[in-house]
Amino acid sequence: MHEQTLSVPATGGGVKGTVRVPGDKSVSHRALVLAALAPGRSTIEGLSRGEDPTHTRGALAHFGVEFLDEADGTVTVHGGLRHEPVDVLDCGNAGTGIRLLAGVCAGFDGLSVLTGDRYLRRRPMDRVADPLRRMGARVDARAGGSLAPLVIRGGGLNGLTYHSPTASAQVKSCVLLAGLAASGPTTVVEPHPTRRHTEEMLTAAGARVQVEGTSVTVHPGPVAPMAHTVPGDPSQSAFWAVAAALAGEVELPGLYLGYGRSDYLNVLRRMGATVQVEESTGTVRVSAARLRAVQIGGEEVPGIVDEIPVLAVAAAGAQGTTVISGAHELRVKESDRVASTVAMLRAFGVETEERPDGMVVHGREEFSPAAVDSAGDHRIAMAAAVAAVARTSGLSTITGWGSVATSYPGFVEDLRTVSGAAASVGA
Incomplete structure (x- = not known):
């Protein structure tokens, strides 16, 4: 099942709408x-x-x-x-x-x-x-x-x-x-x-x-x-939040915003995205802005370790050079997420340097259409889909898409809804 491939044609319109993500x-x-x-x-x-x-x-x-x-x-x-x-x-x-x-x-x-x-x-x-x-x-x-x-x-x-x-x-x-x-x-x-x-x-x-x-x-x-x-999963909401920060606006209702689960929003704020949080309903609204590079590391990493692949996509679309360090734990996730995130960004034409505990990402205005191998890792696959709809002007493909069923079986349907992209899954 991990051998499935997602095809994502670019729409040029970014994302817009409301997404109710799966339970945490x-x-x-x-x-x-x-x-x-x-x-x-x-x-x-x-x-x-x-x-x-x-x-x-x-x-x-x-x-x-x-x-x-x-x-x-x-x-x-x-x-x-x-x-x-x-x-x-x-x-x-x-x-x-x-x-x-x-x-x-x-x-x-x-x-x-x-x-x-x-x-x-x-x-x-x-x-x-x-x-x-x-x-x-x-x-x-x-x-x-x-x-x-x-x-x-x-x-x-x-x-x-x-x-x-x-x-x-x-x-x-x-x-x-x-x-x-x-x-x-x-x-x-x-x-x-x-x-x-x-x-x-x-x-x-x-x-x-x-x-x-x-x-x-x-x-x-x-x-x-x-x-x-079980409230909505903020780690899944991060994909739509980054897509909106790069191009568009989304509303994400009913999220779990407990200790250590909304730290990725602080990173997006530092990058310049417009982020609004309604604590009483767990609703987050994110809209695009001109993003700028940031430094990510140290004690910040444990609270965003699952979101780093998609935050790296945000960094790829930001002005300047982002450095992510202190992320040794990424090496022992579903894939070696340092290596697989770097490989994914390079496939989109983003200049990226791998380091033992993280990466250096040099931002650019537009990404090249890509053929991405997700290494059987659901977060790499979904981060690549975000890059494809937010900053490319052609058809991108993501292999190993079947891994996404482990956490977010309805991702493609939500992707079509908020981006208008005619994304399709094939063998």
């Missing part, structure tokens, strides 16, 4: 996990229908958790992990899914095997395996314990204080979820603060959580069933 993928994963852990009936509204959360749902069903799709789109969950997984837990392409589930499996007294597609099996898992082993779980994996499949024998965990070498919300969440089943408090100390979905949602579900600066502590105990509402 990160929140969807966590809502499914917490509903599964809570004994009793929970409901989830606005759940992302992307392949990544669907794999998490399927994995949790192997523990005996029951999911029911209601006619109005709500998902009812009858939670409680009832037995060892009856099959291998296939996480597909979802790095968030496999790392959250690893924490769940470590806390469950049983044997679990977690794997994923060929892209996920290349991503580092020692960053979660190490703290789980320190808590008392038995974790085995390929490549000296660092690559999936993961084999986890859980139960009998002890609380710990873990100083994470990586600023990663996925690592933090994995350890905190395992901490719910530990014999004492579990604390994660990060080098920089990261997104707080898990802390917020654990607290809402009745868990005892304390946050102090870069330190988060969870106390063991059950979580309670609850009604989860």
Whole structure:
């Protein structure tokens, strides 16, 4: 499926309109996990229908958790992990899914095997395996314990204080979820603060959580069933926001604007885009302006790590030279996102230099039509589509388009609506 190709003819008109993006993928994963852990009936509204959360749902069903799709789109969950997984837990392409589930499996007294597609099996898992082993779980994996499949024998965990070498919300969440089943408090100390979905949602579900600066502590105990509402995904909205900043205007209603999730808007403001935020409704409006180059790096990166590929497209259309640094984490995403972002921009004729921790982007007024290989990475593919509609004057093609189904199955339909481009998907 990743071999699909998107063809995007230029329209010259940029983008204009309203886009209601899918439910937040990160929140969807966590809502499914917490509903599964809570004994009793929970409901989830606005759940992302992307392949990544669907794999998490399927994995949790192997523990005996029951999911029911209601006619109005709500998902009812009858939670409680009832037995060892009856099959291998296939996480597909979802790095968030496999790392959250690893924490769940470590806390469950049983044997679990977690794997994923060929892209996920290349991503580092020692960053979660190490703290789980320190808590008392038995974790085995390929490549000296660092690559999936993961084999986890859980139960009998002890609380710990873990100083994470990586600023990663996925690592933090994995350890905190395992901490719910530990014999004492579990604390994660990060080098920089990261997104707080898990802390917020654990607290809402009745868990005892304390946050102090870069330190988060969870106390063991059950979580309670609850009604989860998943807001719109700001990481998906970033594609339309950048397209509008380059050429046009869009309205993006109903977004999640919690800690660390709207930082990309601050970057666009610094670049000169017109950005309005209505906090009460989660509505963001972005319109074009003459963009200028900025410096991106340091503590800013954890809050925009998923948005960097499309922000690089904004930088490519800005006046001057943008430097992105401190982004080592991009090297171990669905693709090496430093290399794949640089390759994508160069395909559009943008002068770009690759660096070990980021890139240098020299802006230009117009991009050349391009043939882009997305390297099977959904964010590279969608960022390329934005570049194609915003600043080219010919036909562009993007291979590996099937990867977009992992997070945003309706992207092409929204692209046609706001750009008027007769975009089409073929084998």
